[in-house]
Amino acid sequence: MSLGLQLSVRRCGLIAPGLADWPAAVPVLLGxxxxxxxxxxxxVSERVPPRERRRHTFTIALALAAAHQVLADPAEGAELPAVFACxxxxxxxxxRICQALTLPERPVSPQQFLNSVHxxxxxxxxxxxxxxxTTQSLSAYDASFAAGLLEAGAQIAAGAPEVLLVAYDVPAPAxxxxxxxxxxxxxxALLLGAAGLPGLGELRVALTRDxxxxxxxxxxLERLRAGNPAARGLPILAALAQGRPAVLALPYLAPAMLRLEVAPA
Amino acid sequence: MIRIAEGRALTELESEVASLIVEAVNLEDVPADTIDPEAPLFREGLGLDSIDALEIALAVSTTYGFELRSDDANNHKIFASLRSLSAHIAAHRVK
Known part of the structure; x- marks a missing residue:
């Protein structure tokens, strides 16, 4: 089903084991x-002062560092709608909160409680x-990346010139x-914009089952992609790095898939 | 044991409470023995805020076995500095 949704990918950010950022990932994605x-x-996001950074868990630090990879200047983030998908x-x-609840006084850390919200x-x-x-924080199990992309795309279709998409997930403790x-x-992280804006390429988004x-x-890389909902976006990055037009299918809410036509710049 | 912080001596308990605060609120860039015992803990001093106050209260109650209540009218005096907090702990601790 065509959604008539066309987006430009202005910049990419990526953090995973052995992949520090987009420039480091390009030669790997090219093989x-x-x-x-x-x-x-x-x-570590250097843009965050140490007094603020001390509150960040690994998950928060990961999401922030990826967001900051695509925002060259702090001022860019000031009026930018964002979608966080996890x-x-x-x-x-x-x-940690569950462990605290097993103790006699139930000493739940206020800081952890604050950090527990999605x-x-x-x-x-x-x-x-x-x-x-506005920021949106959503979760859609293995479809989280596609749901975030669809939400960001819908905001651009509704008039937002640019939207930041950050997808992130971290393996749980034992x-x-x-x-x-x-x-x-x-x-x-993807800095997405309306079609026609300069960037790494364009995406035409549709729904399919086929x-x-x-x-x-x-x-x-396939283990990484299949083993983390955020990494389901890697085929987009691979297609952009390779500079070849591609048709991709990303898992969305079953049986629907997101069909993406990638046209690298 | 006496430690010197910006010309001010820390008592053993103050030194212990300083470490407790640093750990409770993740002040990774602040060595515990550099905390001025009479400087304000909040806002202009260590730059801590209300969430940190709750976190410190939890650490104090877990470590010293008595409760610091959020509705205590004397909280601004108790939490004014490392010295005042340590004095309050010394007077009320049960462990």
Whole structure:
């Protein structure tokens, strides 16, 4: 089903084990450099003052660092609507709160309680960039990336010149992990704009049931893609890096898939 | 044990409470022994806020076994500085 939705991808951000950012990812996505996953340290966004940064969990730091990769200047974020897409939320915070609830005095940390809400990363980003525009924080299990892209695209179709999309997910700590065994942490940020704006390429978005989910050829990258809802956006980045027109299918709410025609600039 | 912070001596308890605060609110860039015991903890001092006050109150109650209540009329005096908070802990601790 055509949605008549056409977007420009102005910039890409990416953080995953062994992939520090978009420039570092391009040779890997082109197959010119091997993908070598290494343990991902907690990302640091230099734009956030240390007094504010101390409140950030790994998940929050990951989302913020990816957002800041696509926003060259803090002022860019001031009037920018944003969509934050995450399947599982901050499972480390959930685990700590659950552990505290087992103790006699139930000493739930106020800071952790504050961080437990699904829009905590969006809130910290709004504070960091003094953003006055709307943010959406959504979750749609394995369809989270596609749902975020659709939401951002809908906002652009409704008149927003640019929308920031940040998709991020982090494997849960041991007690929760078996119920949702994500492979590795990953965040993908896209600065999306109305069609015609300069950038890395354009996306034509439609819904379909007739295409199989697009996979990546490199087995390790495919493990990352299949093992993290945010990494479901990697085929878009691969197509843009390769500079070839492509038709992709990303998982949306089953049986629907998002059909994306990618036209690199 | 006596430590010197900006020319002011920390008592053993003040030093312990300073470490507790640093850990409770993740002041990674502030060594506990550099906290001025008489400087304000909030706003212009360490730059802490109301969420930090709740976090410190939780750490104090867990460590010293008595409750700091959010509706205590003396909170602004108790939380004024490391020294005042430590004095309050010394007077009320049960462990």
């Amino acid at each position: 010119r450099a091997p993908y070598q996953p290494a343990e991902l340290a907690k990302p 399947s599982g939320g901050d499972t480390d915070v959930i685990d 829009n905590a990363p969006a809130g910290y980003w709004s504070i960091a960039d003094q953003n006055q525009a 007690p929760i992990w078996p119920f949702r065994p994500l492979h590795a942490p990953c965040a993908v 295409l199989p989910e697009t996979r990546l050829t490199d087995p390790e």
